[in-house]
Every structure is written in structure tokens, then in C-alpha cells.
């Protein structure tokens with residue numbers, strides 16, 4: 284399937300080519316709350332070559348815990364669209380709320396729920412972790428979701 288998305292001003296559009304619906308997860312860490320200006324961030328972890336962006340992009344790069352991250356931002360309206368990190372080589376993390384059909388996709392897991400806003404109640408039965416899961420645990424949850 285091909286999914287599409289865009290930034291707030293439409294200067295940057297992208298295509299996501301994927302065989303299976305993207306696995307979306309919510310991150311409730313305080314960095315994601317600050318960065319999104321909201322209660323949590325919605326992310327989709329994708330093979331890097333699944334995502335094709337077009338339009339004016341600005342890169343914001345930083346180092347954290349010995350890892351190098353690069354975030355791609357619309358140069359016009361500054362919507363953050365995706366990032367790479369050396370912690371997940373070959374992958375891109377898409378801000379899933381920028382998908383045109385974001386309403387049809389539900390989070391399959393919640394991470395950093397120890398920092399979750401107290402008024403927010405999560406659905407029963409979804410995998411969740413108080414902090415970041417190990418790559419192995421998260422991979423197993425993704426596999427279970429993909430069936």
C-alpha cells in the first residue's frame with residue numbers, strides 16, 4: 284500500500300510504501316511532550332527506504348547518550364516529519380500524526396508510560412513499558428502486532 288502525508292503548510296509531502304500497515308506507537312516521555320507541545324508523540328518505525336519526502340527540508344541534528352539523531356523539518360512551517368538515529372540503523376521514525384489517514388491507524392504500544400499524563404487512560408491489553416523497551420522486547424511486540 285502507499286500512504287501519504289504532509290507538513291502543516293503542504294510544502295513538504297511524502298509517500299510511504301509499505302506491505303503492512305505501519306506499526307504506530309505512542310511515546311509519553313517528557314522530551315516528546317515538550318517537543319510536540321502535547322501529551323505524547325505518535326511514531327511509526329519504518330525501513331528508511333520506505334519513506335520518500337519531497338519539498339524544502341531543514342535538518343536538526345543532535346547527540347544524545349552517545350547516539351546521533353537527525354530530524355527532518357519543513358523549512359517553511361517547521362513541522363517535524365521524521366528522524367533517523369544511530370540507535371536504529373537503516374530505520375526512520377515518522378511522526379505518525381502527519382499521515383493523511385492518521386485517523387485509521389491506532390497505536391499498537393505505549394512507551395515511557397511512567398511519564399504519562401495522569402488524566403490519560405490507555406486501552407487495556409496493549410503492550411506498554413514504563414520507560415523505553417529493549418529493542419528485542421519492542422521487536423517481539425511489533426511481530427505480534429504484524430501477526
Ligand SMILES: [Zn+2]
Nearest residue numbers: 290292357360
Ligand atoms: Zn510546511
Ligand SMILES: [Zn+2]
Nearest residue numbers: 310311312315
Ligand atoms: Zn519520547
